[in-house]
Amino acid sequence: MPDFLKHLGTEAQCEAALEQARWPQGFVCPCCRATGASVFIVGSHKMFQCRACRHQTSLTAGTLFQSTKLPLTTWFLAIYLISQEKTCLSALALKRYLGIRYPTAWFIQHKLMQAMSERETTYTLTGHVQVDDAYLGGELSGGKAGRGSENKVPFVAAVSLDDKGHPLRIKLTPVSGFTLKAISSWANANLAPNCSVSSDGLACFTAVTEAGCQHHPIVAGGRKPKELPEFLWINTNPNKFLF
Ligand SMILES: [Zn+2]
Structure with missing residues (x-):
């Protein structure tokens, strides 16, 4: 928190950060894409006027912070x-x-x-990806845990790893259920072709091959999947997921 406030604690610092994020190479006109603007202040806010088409825009126009x-x-x-x-x-x-x-x-x-x-x-996940089935909600329902539970929303938990096995990016996607069809359509939307996908033995995950990915089911051999190193980053328990 002190570090955050030191760098982004004042309005001027936040404006500078937004300007840098929005126009890292300097002003680009949202109308004509020309670069270069005259800057003037209205109230306490910076306004930009395009030198080519004279369109005026504020720093926040067209962003999350508009108006x-x-x-x-x-x-x-x-x-x-x-x-x-x-x-x-x-x-x-x-x-x-x-x-x-x-x-x-x-x-x-x-x-x-x-x-x-x-x-x-x-974003799509690339490279090596660990996937698992996960369930959210229903903690107070007293329902069954994990697969087959009532009152829980099923979703796919997936994490991509770098060459050293460190996590890069996660995706948590609600699905209609763990069917071949649902996983095939999930994989097409969320995985880059040629991903190498590890999962436990749940049959539906073979459908990632329909998105051009390789599939490596890991058979636990008596151990719980969460105890295996292959699932270090996608370790889920019935009600809560932990990364
Ligand atoms: Zn312009």
């Missing part, structure tokens, strides 16, 4: 808090941390989660 009345420091702190939390940060907690009204906290939370979700869909 916001909140300072960027509030948004950036919300991003920090949400991204640091291991479990989901509630809108109520966000309200308390940021000192804002509950509806505003709820709005920020949903906007950020939507942005994260949209960004995630643009």
